[in-house]
Amino acid sequence: MEKIQKDKKELSITDKQKKGLELLVLIGKPICAKQAITDYKEQVQEKGFDIAKINGLNATLASLASKGLVEKKTGSDYVYDNKLLTHYVITELGLEMLEKKSN
Numbered sequence: 001m002e003k004i005q006k007d008k009k010e011l012s013i014t015d016k017q018k019k020g021l022e023l024l025v026l027i028g029k030p031i032c033a034k035q036a037i038t039d040y041k042e043q044v045q046e047k048g049f050d051i052a053k054i055n056g057l058n059a060t061l062a063s064l065a066s067k068g069l070v071e072k073k074t075g076s077d078y079v080y081d082n083k084l085l086t087h088y089v090i091t092e093l094g095l096e097m098l099e100k101k102s103n
Contacts, residue, residue: 011067013097019047020060021069021090021098030073030087033058035080061088069094 013021023036026043033054037044041051049057064070065088073087080087090098 011069011097013064013067013069013101016048016060017064017069018098018101019049020057020064021094023047023049023057024061024070024088024090025095025098030078030089032078032080032085032087033061034085035087062086064088064094069097 023040023043024031027036027040031040036057037049037051037054044051044057049060061070065072069091070088071091073089074084076084078085078087
């Protein structure tokens with residue numbers, strides 16, 4: 001696990017969380033788990049996420065949000081398949097963590 005400090009608190013991420021961050025960088029825009037699995041199926045599979053259900057990817061992205069590594073986007077601008085779904089986008093701290101984990 002890689003660690004980084006956030007407001008004097010040390011953060012660490014698992015390999016699965018690292019793959020979630022990499023996926024968000026690859027996609028390059030706010031996205032919900034359902035859309036990622038539908039529109040970026042191959043990339044999601046390459047990162048080791050189950051494409052049969054969204055729970056694993058969604059839980060990983062939510063866990064990153066709780067650490068401040070991704071930001072949740074909600075509201076009428078974030079609709080997919082006629083549903084308001086939480087979208088996620090990587091933060092500067094997330095990019096910093098990814099860079100540190102890659103070194």
